[in-house]
């Protein structure tokens with residue numbers, strides 16, 4: 001599942017290639033990939049045709065292209081879901097799972113295609129209107145409830161820490177709560193909690209401010225490494241904008257390491273069922289104590 005670093009890799013790839021490009025034509029081959037565009041396929045295609053891409057933006061795992069669509073929907077929101085990819089090509093030949101194809105003319109008058117390729121179809125795209133939030137950000141309406149992510153220049157760590165300290169839910173579910181802080185998923189939550197030696201079920205209200213600050217710092221550090229490495233993923237469906245594999249080079253200490261010795265103490269990392277998913281921890285470094293509500 002793509003997390004913030006993967007989405008950021010796609011966003012920066014798009015920003016480098018298609019800013020200022022004009023959308024000539026849009027072909028939707030799979031209606032399910034635009035199911036969140038309630039006005040349907042014809043509206044989607046006609047609003048996009050003739051528009052220019054102004055900027056490529058991201059908040060958490062949401063990404064959108066701002067369009068020059070004055071007085072109408074001016075954001076194309078792209079959600080990668082489990083296996084979504086956005087590829088830019090010069091060639092005509094389409095991938096087997098190409099769901100939506102955009103014919104573009106770049107600022108330098110080159111023809112390109114942008115494809116939304118999605119095998120499992122949990123991802124999708126839709127048009128939305130940009131709105132000014134109470135915090136002064138310009139966001140698509142359907143993204144406006146998502147909290148700032150840890151790479152947002154205006155993110156307020158003190159506010160995130162205060163939010164976490166007053167809640168009884170476990171720290172991992174708080175880190176994954178997109179209304180508190182966005183963009184953190186399973187992989188990076190497990191890694192950060194390993195670094196700060198916290199059990200994933202520790203209630204927010206049982207933590208010290210310093211522990212939460214350290215966990216945020218760990219998240220930033222690990223995700224920054226993954227962004228520099230071009231995105232971390234265990235999903236072979238994930239590739240970068242140019243089709244090159246985004247297979248990560250970031251070393252993981254907890255996620256997917258069950259049965260491996262903890263890099264700190266040597267005890268075997270365990271994988272435990274958690275919220276319909278799983279969590280990884282070192283039983284010695286991240287013991288199940290201090291978990292009472």
Ligand SMILES: [Zn+2]
Nearest residue numbers: 262265282285
């Ligand atoms: Zn350990």
